[in-house]
Amino acid sequence: MNPQSPGRRPTRTVMVGDVAIGSEHPIRVQSMINASLADPVAAAREVDALARAGCELVRVTTPSLSDVDRLREMRRELSRRSVRVPIVADVHFTPKVAFAVLEVVDKVRINPGNFADRKRWAVEHYSDGEYERELERVAEKFSPLVRRAKALGRALRIGSNHGSLSDRVLSRYGDTPLGMVESALEYGAVCRDEGFFDVVYSMKSSNPRVMIAAYRLLAERLDSQGKLGAPLHLGVTEAGRGIDGRIKSAVGIGSLIEEGLGDTVRVSLTEPSVNEIPVARQLAERAARTRCVSVPPPATGPPDEASDSFLRRGTGLPPVVELEAGHIGDQARGRIDSMVEQLSRASDLRCEGLIVDVFEQADIDRARSFAERLHGLDPDMVLRVRAELCWIPAVRKARLAPLLLLASRTPRYEIEKAVDLLGGELTAVEWSVEFESGLEEGGAVLAGLLDVLDRAGQSALVVGARSDAFAVSHRRLAHAVTRAGFEAEVALRHRGTWADPLAAVIHPAVDLGALLCDGIGTRVSTASGAQPLVDLDLLYRILQGARARMIRPEYISCPSCGRTQFDLESVTRKIQARTGHLQDVKIAIMGCIVNGPGEMADADFGYVGSGPGTVHLFVGRERVEAHVPEREAPDRLEALIRRTGRWRESTAAQA
Numbered sequence: 001m002n003p004q005s006p007g008r009r010p011t012r013t014v015m016v017g018d019v020a021i022g023s024e025h026p027i028r029v030q031s032m033i034n035a036s037l038a039d040p041v042a043a044a045r046e047v048d049a050l051a052r053a054g055c056e057l058v059r060v061t062t063p064s065l066s067d068v069d070r071l072r073e074m075r076r077e078l079s080r081r082s083v084r085v086p087i088v089a090d091v092h093f094t095p096k097v098a099f100a101v102l103e104v105v106d107k108v109r110i111n112p113g114n115f116a117d118r119k120r121w122a123v124e125h126y127s128d129g130e131y132e133r134e135l136e137r138v139a140e141k142f143s144p145l146v147r148r149a150k151a152l153g154r155a156l157r158i159g160s161n162h163g164s165l166s167d168r169v170l171s172r173y174g175d176t177p178l179g180m181v182e183s184a185l186e187y188g189a190v191c192r193d194e195g196f197f198d199v200v201y202s203m204k205s206s207n208p209r210v211m212i213a214a215y216r217l218l219a220e221r222l223d224s225q226g227k228l229g230a231p232l233h234l235g236v237t238e239a240g241r242g243i244d245g246r247i248k249s250a251v252g253i254g255s256l257i258e259e260g261l262g263d264t265v266r267v268s269l270t271e272p273s274v275n276e277i278p279v280a281r282q283l284a285e286r287a288a289r290t291r292c293v294s295v296p297p298p299a300t301g302p303p304d305e306a307s308d309s310f311l312r313r314g315t316g317l318p319p320v321v322e323l324e325a326g327h328i329g330d331q332a333r334g335r336i337d338s339m340v341e342q343l344s345r346a347s348d349l350r351c352e353g354l355i356v357d358v359f360e361q362a363d364i365d366r367a368r369s370f371a372e373r374l375h376g377l378d379p380d381m382v383l384r385v386r387a388e389l390c391w392i393p394a395v396r397k398a399r400l401a402p403l404l405l406l407a408s409r410t411p412r413y414e415i416e417k418a419v420d421l422l423g424g425e426l427t428a429v430e431w432s433v434e435f436e437s438g439l440e441e442g443g444a445v446l447a448g449l450l451d452v453l454d455r456a457g458q459s460a461l462v463v464g465a466r467s468d469a470f471a472v473s474h475r476r477l478a479h480a481v482t483r484a485g486f487e488a489e490v491a492l493r494h495r496g497t498w499a500d501p502l503a504a505v506i507h508p509a510v511d512l513g514a515l516l517c518d519g520i521g522t523r524v525s526t527a528s529g530a531q532p533l534v535d536l537d538l539l540y541r542i543l544q545g546a547r548a549r550m551i552r553p554e555y556i557s558c559p560s561c562g563r564t565q566f567d568l569e570s571v572t573r574k575i576q577a578r579t580g581h582l583q584d585v586k587i588a589i590m591g592c593i594v595n596g597p598g599e600m601a602d603a604d605f606g607y608v609g610s611g612p613g614t615v616h617l618f619v620g621r622e623r624v625e626a627h628v629p630e631r632e633a634p635d636r637l638e639a640l641i642r643r644t645g646r647w648r649e650s651t652a653a654q655a
């Protein structure tokens with residue numbers, strides 16, 4: 001059994017310098033410096049700061065041959081500072097640089113979309129023979145690097161990026177997770193032919209759903225090749241900044257770690273590189289309690305990017321956002337007043353349902369008057385009353401929406417009695433099944449419930465779980481109800497309090513995001529002990545991070561990277577301040593013209609550094625304004641959004 005985590009996918013071990021990567025070893029944390037190699041001492045200073053913060057491998061961009069000597073100088077400076085962290089060179093478009101820099105670093109990352117290819121779109125369709133000849137050309141260009149890496153004992157990373165695939169791969173597989181995987185495996189085949197196995201793979205995208213699908217597929221393909229597969233480097237690229245960047249990273253990287261995938265991680269934030277390390281560490285540390293490997297997504301097909309219908313079967317509506325108010329006993333009046341006051345200020349963060357717990361008749365009376373106050377705020381807001389089965393008659397009499405708790409030992413005859421008492425109102429009830437840590441008892445209660453409902457002629461239900469194994473229990477629910485032919489809504493009722501503010505974001509984002517990305521979850525709620533507006537804000541951000549419900553613009557912005565042509569963090573802040581009130585618009589803010597247009601993937605608008613002090617503006621993939629002076633660029637971007645009809649005035653401005 002793997003001592004690091006019993007759920008990790010077994011892989012080979014790849015050494016990068018003296019750091020071992022693979023399933024026998026802890027998940028390694030890495031980052032990339034922002035400083036350019038033009039100043040090797042500044043670059044070394046940033047590497048040093050990263051290593052002190054807990055970064056175990058550091059990547060450096062090396063655009064040109066002159067960077068090889070500068071990298072040597074940087075390493076000398078690192079030796080003077082006694083910093084021993086392995087260095088990885090990032091290479092795009094320049095096989096010569098990859099070959100030369102291999103002498104100086106511990107690992108080289110190449111992008112299979114641009115190592116041997118340029119974007120030309122000269123050929124739209126490749127016959128099998130032409131495709132084969134293209135692969136021979138790739139092997140010819142790539143194998144010298146592989147042979148040299150083998151001779152020097154260096155590692156390679158084959159890193160596909162969504163949006164930066166070769167014309168050849170695009171023509172056959174499209175810009176899809178399958179295309180990303182095929183693109184990497186073309187290069188992987190060359191490594192195998194050369195008997196070289198010190199390879200790590202990555203499949204990055206700014207869209208967590210795309211990267212999750214690509215990594216899953218890649219792991220399956222690598223593991224089907226016999227022997228132990230290669231380790232995986234996980235990342236959501238261009239995740240943005242602040243809480244949203246952390247959430248998007250947690251949703252993508254955390255989902256895969258929950259499944260036992262991933263051996264090294266990089267969190268890509270538009271912030272100083274050291275800020276990435278605590279986020280990456282928290283995600284890596286979750287691997288120690290991974291339990292989810294054996295439960296794949298339910299057989300509802302992969303999430304469809306163009307539609308949210310998979311999220312709420314039968315209605316096509318996105319998940320409902322609810323809050324938990326806990327027990328509203330006699331002492332809770334002040335808390336209720338403050339909750340009503342906060343919800344009255346919630347503006348675009350709509351609370352669509354509130355859940356209270358009842359234990360006695362007096363609680364039900366209090367719930368009734370609470371419901372009336374909520375109705376005054378928003379007539380559509382529902383108050384759900386969570387109770388044990390014995391309170392059903394009282395809850396129904398008060399005309400409140402019941403959420404029934406099924407404890408792990410609820411016997412079948414009690415469920416039958418509840419169904420009897422509810423009469424024809426079965427669809428208006430949410431059943432919450434308690435999954436104990438062993439998960440077996442909860443499964444048995446669920447099976448009993450489904451059987452009773454089936455006999456009662458019921459085919460639709462809302463069901464949730466209470467369990468510390470959050471993802472596993474909800475995946476089991478989703479599987480069981482779809483297998484049993486139920487038209488189910490699965491409610492995700494998250495609970496937990498964390499003293500550390502970062503943990504309070506990361507853990508709910510992983511638990512909820514992993515399920516939402518797989519189309520599981522029609523209602524989401526949380527009970528974190530925080531203020532209601534804080535919880536609401538977090539839920540909406542997680543839904544947005546998982547692309548399940550978009551109420552704000554989506555920003556795709558570069559992380560720390562030595563190729564950037566402007567101060568990404570301040571420019572991103574400026575653009576966010578102007579456009580933060582827009583809805584359902586994706587804006588990419590990319591540091592360089594070399595990779596920016598490719599890596600901005602499915603953005604509606606692009607702001608791409610084209611040279612010192614200048615920017616190109618894009619609508620989708622089309623460049624519409626070139627070399628705009630940087631000081632004018634935010635205004636011109638706004639004008640562009642207005643011209644395309646995607647602008648709306650902010651309500652604050654209107655007031």
Ligand code: SF4
Binds near residue numbers: 559590591599
């Ligand atoms: S697009 Fe951004 S992250 Fe990618 S190479 Fe250019 S500056 Fe770096």
